[in-house]
Amino acid sequence: MKLSWRRVGASLLVTVMGAAGLVAAGPDEQVRTEGGGLVTTWGAADDIAGGTLSDMTVRNILRTSVGGKDLRIRISNANGDQPLVSDSVYVGRHDSGASVVPGSSRRLTFGGSTTVTIPPGAMAISDPLPGTVPALTSLTVSLHVVGSTGVITAHNRAMQHSYKSTSGDHAADESSTAYQTESSAWFFLNAAIVEATRDVATVATLGDSITSSVGTTIDTNRRWPDILAARYAQLPDPARLAISNEGISGNRVLGGIAKAGSAGPSALARLDKDVLTKPGVRTVLVLEGINDIYAGASTEQLIAGYRQLIARVHASGRCIVGGTLTPMGSSFVYTPEKEAIRQAVNTFIRSSGEFDGYVDFDAATRDPANPSRLAPAYDGGDGLHPNDAGNKAMGEAPDLDTLRCN
Template sequence: MFRPLLAAVLGLALTTAPAHADPGGHWVDAWATALHRSSAAAIPPVYDNQTIRMVVPMRGSGNAVRVRLSNAHGDQPVTFGAVTVALSEGGASLAEGTLSPVTFSGASSVTVPAGQTVRSDSIRLHVRTGRHLAVSVYLPTATGPATWHRSAVQTNYVSEPGDHTGDPDGGSFPATMRSWIFLDAVAVNHGPTPGTLVAVGDSITDGSGTKVDGFERWPDRLAARLAAQPGRHPAVVNTGIGGNRVLTDTAQDGQSLLNRLERDVLSRAGLTHVILLEGGNDLRNGATADQLITAYKEIITKVRARGAKIYGGTITPCKGGSGHTGTVEAHRRTVNAWIATSGEFDGVIDFATAVADPLDPQSLAPAYDRGDHLHPNAAGFAAMADAVDLSLLR
């Protein structure tokens, strides 16, 4: 039972937007991440009287945006004293004339209880696929451990003390970081983007080892392929988490996919497609093919219940990598054969063959191996993106 004050705060955070905010229409998540717990790997940061400016690559177009902030993994309420959005001019600088304040049920600030998320009102702002949006959040009081995505592989900015959400340049942001903090999604409306494609997985989807600010992950490459095609295409958002498993929660790499599915996949605005590539970490930590297949069936059922299509990605080779054994390989082959032949998925994307060594399909091709025999390099991620039949996404 909530205390009266907390209930009032929660009511503000989760009520629908007022009439002037135009909450209607077809909202589509044009950027998203998977926020998680990772205290065993790194203690989440704490912020107090600071502004964070995050620069997100938009994968969809529209004439209105709204943001979703999350305190899903916090241990206390978090107050967002001010939030703004603007088109990025590079670094922490904002494009002139694009800065807009963000409101929540008409209020300029909002307090989000631990375990909750909040969507903003609609903000009139024209954005297009390929452009970067700067989202600035002011945290006036100590946050406790932040809800974050530890490895963003992208540069974001932390200010000196104070509210700098309206500062047009980077002079007030002396520090950088490579994480997403509290920001869960950015949605667009009143535009041509028909839906959201969620790429969900582990480090191979999250982009482990890719160049910072290089946008070399396979979902980035897939988004670029779609953007180069005529017609209307779904926005590709990435909810991979390095080290994540389908079956098991870990203190280092977050809740299992089964436990985070609702928050990170099913709740996405405008969800139309899911590409699932996860399970290698489970197999290398003792899970069996039967256990993984049973979980896949549950995920497929839940995605289809939301009216979306789901495509199965075959698990990529890992011979020579950490945890690989003959037993792991046998289970991987069994899982991949089921993905390819069972007919349970709406389609199959053969990531494994795309990056395998033709002379030894248990191994990554040398040209695609980052060096740990487990993660593809940039060329490998490009090959994975090229393995996606774009006709599946029309």
């Protein structure tokens, strides 16, 4: 089953990010957002990083999917055990490494204040930053931690370096001098939100390490959701969709709880927080289940989990599209019995009609000579995680109409 939508002609988004900041100047370069709404142009799911942070600044790097105006940043202390306090949060255009394009850094406020205190289990959204932000643009979000964090809410295995500073507030620094430590996690960063054109919405990709795209080249934005975002960026304004990547490495549909170094809470447990509360989400694309099969879930149990995801997404007034599970035949997960479960689950996704459509990631990545395995050109080395080429094939697999929920 495939969803359909109207193609409406409109001008392409043409903006520039000047040295003076994130704002695009000139009347012909403004993002057209009349009658628009808030959408999540970038997102990440909350997990837990080990250790604590104390009186230092973290610099995260994100890449927008669609452009828009009035940027807002959502900061999360969802898994924290004490208040998260920051007195300095800046956003700028990413240059290279930990450096910011000179003159592009701007301070965020929260309810008019430069200081924000986020209780354990809560999030905070910044005030809108006036001006426009282009599509497919890398931004820095730098946050100074006051005192000690306790448990750190973070997104592990981000396939993007972030940076920790030496002691003190270095959020406004545009040079990389103070940022001496690399990390592979996004710290406290949950979403980037913009006001986009009226017909633009967000697709949330709910998944595990294959959606987080473990196995791709770090700092290159070669995750399959990034490839999908780039495809939508080529379309006229009203036909575009934003992409919010809600994968967590090791995640399962049915099991898992949040703890340091964990695979995050299950998809069923985190659906509301990580997906349905993200502004503008219209479609959920779920690619998850390999870790459930590895953990011993049966076909019936996994399908029951999918049916709960379907029911809850539909009850929220949104669409849900299923992604077939990619091959695992030469990985540590594989046994003939587990492969039979994968095949049965994929048959359900393709033919049950319970999802609002499906994307055949299995067909896009399998070896024609041995369909239980990834194609050799797509194998990241462990028989389970697709490499850059495999992620490109996955990002090109969705029919763009299928993800447009009417």
